[in-house]
Amino acid sequence: MTLNFKKLAGLFMGALAAFTICTTVSASKTKIADVSQYQGNINWKKAAKDLKYAIIRVQHGDTGDADFRIDSKRNVNANGAKKYGIPFGQYGYAEFSSVADAKKEARDFYKRSNAGARFYVLDNEHRKGSGSEQSYVNAWLSQMRKLTNKPLVYYSYDNYVAVHKINYSKFDGSWIANYSKKPTASADLWQYTSKGRVSGISGNVDLSKALKPSVVNSWFKAASADVAKPTYFTSLPSSKKVTTTRNIYEYRDVNFKKRVTKLTAGKKLTVKKIARSTNGAYRFQLTNGNYITANKAYISD
Incomplete structure (x- = not known):
């Protein structure tokens, strides 16, 4: 099937307008x-x-x-x-x-x-x-x-x-x-x-x-909130003290399924050991037995 000249011209002009826009x-x-x-x-x-x-x-x-x-x-x-x-x-x-x-x-x-x-x-x-x-x-x-x-x-x-x-x-x-x-x-x-x-x-x-x-x-260039992969504390600080740099949550379990409470930025905490979730993420276990992230974007020593 062939198009007449007017239809062809109209299609061309429409395509050109769309390209220009x-x-x-x-x-x-x-x-x-x-x-x-x-x-x-x-x-x-x-x-x-x-x-x-x-x-x-x-x-x-x-x-x-x-x-x-x-x-x-x-x-x-x-x-x-x-x-x-x-x-x-x-x-x-x-x-x-x-x-x-x-x-x-x-x-x-x-x-x-x-x-x-x-x-x-x-x-x-x-x-x-x-x-x-x-x-x-x-x-x-x-x-x-x-x-x-x-x-x-x-x-x-x-x-x-x-x-x-x-x-x-x-x-x-x-x-x-x-x-x-x-x-x-x-x-x-x-x-x-x-x-x-x-x-x-x-x-x-x-x-x-x-x-x-x-x-x-x-x-x-980063497409997500983090520019680089998260970096974690992989061992306890010598002081066994850490400070939250952002608001975070405290969890009852290492896989962060059971949230306990919210911790505000600037909170000083005592940690007793490093643990890892089932997918390999590092966590700090607190002296009360609960867990927090060991991500350096949220925790400082």
Whole structure:
């Protein structure tokens, strides 16, 4: 059976229109934005048309800082990004006053972050303590390495890095801001404007460009909550003491079938031995006979 010319032309034009719409939508998802409560209520369905990636704020400073605040939109934004398939990382604006404060801020930032975050960012642009800023950065990094296997990224602006001579080579990547030109500091991701526009977001928004796309893409690549396979404690800490870094559950059995109670983040526990479930996962047995996970993403020694 043959088609007449008008029908053939109509089919061709329809296919061309569909192809054009498809490629336009695909091409538009190129922007990388960082967002916080200051962007208000984001329409993530619309934002998903523009955004390739998002970086979402969790907190500004920590308890004890005069201007401390937990970002009121951190969970709303994380859930919106997840719902519309936008891979995201999360960042915390640091206000370190000491090495101990830097470690605490790392623990609290991790505890408040979303499990769906692909990576974590240290936003280091506020000099507060009288000690070495490098020592604070190192302390934050060291503490976060104990809590997660996900990539850890250093953020600051060009001049801050130069003035304080920050060495961030041990991080998994760098994100540097400079709105006049490309940063002189080594950068994988360049925050190039604070006056960008994104569909679904009212007002201005920070936008960034990948200077090293393969590196930046690697931060976002994980399809699940964990970037790497879980790493477990396989032996008892010498102190036989552990601390929960996230909310977890205590179970009566090693296979986690009989839940007993919820344990909040920051809970200190005494453990008496290492056990393994039938599928090989490591568990800590507590002195009361119950079991908790030995996953280092949830427990620290």
